[in-house]
Amino acid sequence: MQTADFLIVGGGIAGVSAAARLAPHGRTILLEAEDGFGYHSSGRSATYYHFGIGKSVVRGMTAFSRAHFETAGVNGTALSRPSSALFIAPPEMLAGLDALEAEMRPYSDGLERLDANAVRAVMPVLRCGGDGIVAAVLDRTARRLDSEALQQDYRAAIKREGGR
Numbered sequence: 001m002q003t004a005d006f007l008i009v010g011g012g013i014a015g016v017s018a019a020a021r022l023a024p025h026g027r028t029i030l031l032e033a034e035d036g037f038g039y040h041s042s043g044r045s046a047t048y049y050h051f052g053i054g055k056s057v058v059r060g061m062t063a064f065s066r067a068h069f070e071t072a073g074v075n076g077t078a079l080s081r082p083s084s085a086l087f088i089a090p091p092e093m094l095a096g097l098d099a100l101e102a103e104m105r106p107y108s109d110g111l112e113r114l115d116a117n118a119v120r121a122v123m124p125v126l127r128c129g130g131d132g133i134v135a136a137v138l139d140r141t142a143r144r145l146d147s148e149a150l151q152q153d154y155r156a157a158i159k160r161e162g163g164r
Contacts, residue, residue, distance in 0.1 A: 013147060019163060024161050037155065073153035082142075
C-alpha cells in the first residue's frame with residue numbers, strides 16, 4: 001500500500017500544477033482517470049493569460065504566474081508567446097471599459113488606451129467611430145499559453161521531486 005502526504009485527483013492543468021507545487025513539500029501522488037494527462041485541457045480553460053477576467057484574486061494569481069509563463073520549460077520549449085488582448089467599447093459601453101481598465105491597471109504594465117483611430121490601426125475589420133467602436137484597452141502583457149508544454153513542465157517537476 002502506498003501512502004502520500006498529498007493526493008491530487010485529476011491530471012488537468014489545475015491538478016498537475018498543484019502537484020508540481022506540492023511535491024517539494026511531501027510525498028505527492030497524482031491520479032488521472034483518463035488515458036493521458038491534460039486530456040480535457042483546452043484553449044477555453046488553459047491557454048490564454050490576460051487580466052480581463054475575474055476579480056482581484058484571479059488577477060492577482062494571474063500576475064503571480066507571469067514570470068513562470070514567460071520562461072522556457074524543462075525541455076527548452078517556450079511555455080507561452082505574446083498575444084495581446086484587445087477590449088473594445090462602443091459609446092454606450094465606455095463606462096464599463098473605464099472600469100475594466102481601472103481594475104486591470106494594477107496588474108499589467110502593458111496597458112494602452114486606444115481611441116477609434118488607433119483601434120482601426122490595430123484591428124482594421126472593426127467598425128470604428130460614431131456608433132461603432134470608439135475606444136479600447138490593449139493589454140500587451142497577454143500571452144497564449146502552450147498547454148502541452150505546461151503539462152510536460154509540471155510533470156517533470158513532480159518527477160524531479162520524487163512524486164508519482
